[in-house]
Amino acid sequence: MTMMKTARIHEFGDASVIRNDTVPRPRPAFGEVLVRVAATSFNPTEAALRAGMLQAFLPVDLPYPLGWDVAGTVAEIGAGAQGFAVGDRVMGWLDSGAAAEYVRAPVAVLVAVPDAVPLANAAALPLAGLTAWQAVLKHGKVAAGQRVLVNGAGGGIGGFVTQLAKYAGAEVIATAGSRSAEAVQRQGADRVIDYTAGPVGSSLDGPVDTLLNLVPMSPPDASALAPLVRPGGRIVSIATPVESAADAGVTAMHMVARNDVAHLTALVELVEAGVVAIDISESRPLTDLADVHRLSEAGRTRGKVIIIP
Template structure:
């Protein structure tokens, strides 16, 4: 019996446009202390990875080259390193890595992994870590969304937006979501009570009164960001994961700009909601690893919707 010791991996050796993504054959990694080796079922594409590939994040997220793409990973444990506890060979896992998900195998610290129950498809689970945790922290930690509130989700048609909409609805809020025609039906399925076509004019013109919480998921011009602030009532909250939305000092609105962090307790809670059917994972496309550069190009052209998973 021949044991394969090499694997395919999508890496960048320099920063630039999507053409810098190379598909290399490299030695299969061995897990270090406290790590396991995961046979990858899927990674998922996050638009921020395109910014990393272009070299735009080096000032606050420096990486060494060559760099293996893929922050999200799901799969089965193939090998256990020394000192790694909590998982056995064959266990189904999902997690958020610093790199390496866009490959056939990935090293993963056990501290960033959670179990995936049989009821949750492994390929779908790959869409959860970064997008799901960003949504969880925006809705619950910073937005403090609660039952009876009116919540405006600006940019609900993206991968994070789908989770934000569902989690806000799960919290008991009335959810108003902005989306284009391509995403509107999916946003309604995810629980939005009202959908505003952001291409039809200013969002405020279609809004029936102020909201308690605004969750902004869109990169905006300064003028468009400023136009959102008056839509929130005094005492309300604005949370942005993209362009900060500034508010006048006397507006009485709490505004925050957030960057998500890795949190396995929250990820495990998300997996439980998916298993229970409370949160659905909206996979718009499943593409092979060889198509990763095309996915980057489509995203940069604004032509992706929901979550795209990449299967090695």
Template sequence: MRIHEYGDASVIRQDDVPRPVPGRGEVLIHVAATSFNPSEIGLRRGLLRTVSAPDLPFTLGAEVAGTVVEVGDGGHGLAVGDRVIGRVGGAAAEYVTARADTVVAAPTAIPLTHAAAIPVAGVTAWQAVFEHAGLTSGQRVLVNGAGGGVGGFAVQLAKHAGAHVVATASPRSAEAVSRFGADQIVDYTAIRLADAVDGPVDAILNLVVVDARQAAALARLVRPGGVVVSATAPVEVPTGSPVRAVRFVAPNDVGDLAALVRLVDAGTVRVDVAASRPLDELASVHRDAESGRIRGKIILVPSPGPSVV
């Protein structure tokens, strides 16, 4: 599934292309599934050209779950038949190549297709909870945007750290967020956070786009010495504020991903797949996301068919 130009969802096309060949240090993966990430809307529209300008045509898909079918020279540590997951560009396809050192063994406790929901959202949540917020047992955290793909992982990882979790979610997401273990769920469509959060929190994990007014309101909920961690737009705090603000874009970290897989296999972290769609419906998924009709993670599964060589 590729784009040949920037624009609305209609620019996404299904192309027949040669089956890729793994280079040195790479493996060829038969894709079981990829997943949809909202950031690809900006990429498709051309809004990210100042920070990332891929050559066109460009194959979508940023994460993969699949089976190794070929190992290039120097692709040590992996063998044909290994089931793997990872953050891999161009995964919206039947086959994709990846550096062997950028993928890890897939979890065995869930279907391989569902594991495609982990690499981007899971690692982003991991880094927000443990590296940037540094959550520890007994702390209070507000997860703003708990109904999304990153939010579901963030709630579970914060609970794993021993934190008391307050989570914002719409009514359609509240049940899932409750299953993830949130201690309090705030319906942001019906009540102001300032009226719902009982006392200051040690950290806020902001996973939605907020304007300056909303950002300031968030910062006021944090105790002195606390932190606002944003995986979206920067959250500014006044100069001299006792509250720290961090905005980050999660780098690919196979160590974090492998640790997350262990928690999934242990049953500590659940992988919530909101829907599974055929890969050739990717343009429709983009349209649904832009109109607000998507909750949680959507996986996309290539249709079975003859190999293209």
């Protein structure tokens, strides 16, 4: 029996519950391929899952193998799996298990990785990129000539949100801390507001057309953002909902990203064309995954961190 390394949790708790286990290498089921993992990427929501905070609406069984994003090469083809061959470079968003040397993956959620894109870096794209795509283009309906405020642009999703809003032709005003301000400017923000310097509204010279909120915050702080949007504008939040007054004429919604291969394919095309860049802030080995969780929860990570098995 061939064995492999994987990162799993056997109980909910702090980052110390993450274990590096040795388990049998899986075999692909019907409609699946086995992917030799080049990298997964860390998403802060995985820390919330690890802590047990998501069990009410995203219940998982234990032991639970970590890792949602995957990039790698096809190592084995399961029965009924079509569209890929052994050796193909692929990426996708999985339900679990990408923090490992190998993982089973349904072909229905995979897309090809172009040769021009470093394979390990591609692992940073699926969940964060899809969230950004749907926030900016599907729900935010960002268009040329609009003023867009990206609240929390320094995170992994924020980098893609900023770039996609610029791609759509908007003027982008982004909030970020000093650690990420330079990266946010590099990603195309026309103006960066230091969120630690005071209320965001005090630094704006007029209302915006669209607010894209990526930051968990208290309900009162979230409510304070709503008046920054003009009547007829839009608010899309992937974190704390930002409610607008009923008579303000603002469309407000809280969104949860959907795994959509068509959106991911379109996003990959923009990456291949050089329109969207994958900004990797750090690369860490699988054995460091618990440390990455700790750093994220302490607010000490920036952008996307990839994990190499």
